[in-house]
Amino acid sequence: MSPTRFASEHRWIYLGAIVILLALVVIGIVRWENLRTTNAATEKANQLADAAVDAGYPRPDTDTIVRTLGTDGGFVCEDPDSALKKALWKTNVSNGAAFVGQRPVIGDTRALRAEEKILEIYCPEELDAFQDRYDDLETDDTVRR
Numbered sequence: 001m002s003p004t005r006f007a008s009e010h011r012w013i014y015l016g017a018i019v020i021l022l023a024l025v026v027i028g029i030v031r032w033e034n035l036r037t038t039n040a041a042t043e044k045a046n047q048l049a050d051a052a053v054d055a056g057y058p059r060p061d062t063d064t065i066v067r068t069l070g071t072d073g074g075f076v077c078e079d080p081d082s083a084l085k086k087a088l089w090k091t092n093v094s095n096g097a098a099f100v101g102q103r104p105v106i107g108d109t110r111a112l113r114a115e116e117k118i119l120e121i122y123c124p125e126e127l128d129a130f131q132d133r134y135d136d137l138e139t140d141d142t143v144r145r
Helices: 003-009 011-054 062-069 083-092 109-122 124-134
Strands: none
Touching (some): 011 062, 083 124
């Protein structure tokens, strides 16, 4: 049997091996990218958890932070100084009633500082605009630990 005849008869083996090799390369690249992203998200989540402990809160679960904020801050970093987010924040800082009984209250300073810390860690470029918008709000230490 000549070498050229052997190669032509078993061409499907070569093509199959090439396809499998390319598939393994693609899978390896995707897994490496996911691992790198997960490590970055875990590092930022640990920074945020350490900041919570420094502020006097119990240490939050870093896995939950990773799933919620990822590497880019998720929803928190999507235009944090927008009118909608300011309205939502003001709505959430109320007396807890609904409809006509709802009244604004003086919000807790630590809640605002918590969001600032998230912005500082995940999207520092948004921090100045956020601070400019929320500096005029009246806050105080209203929540007991």
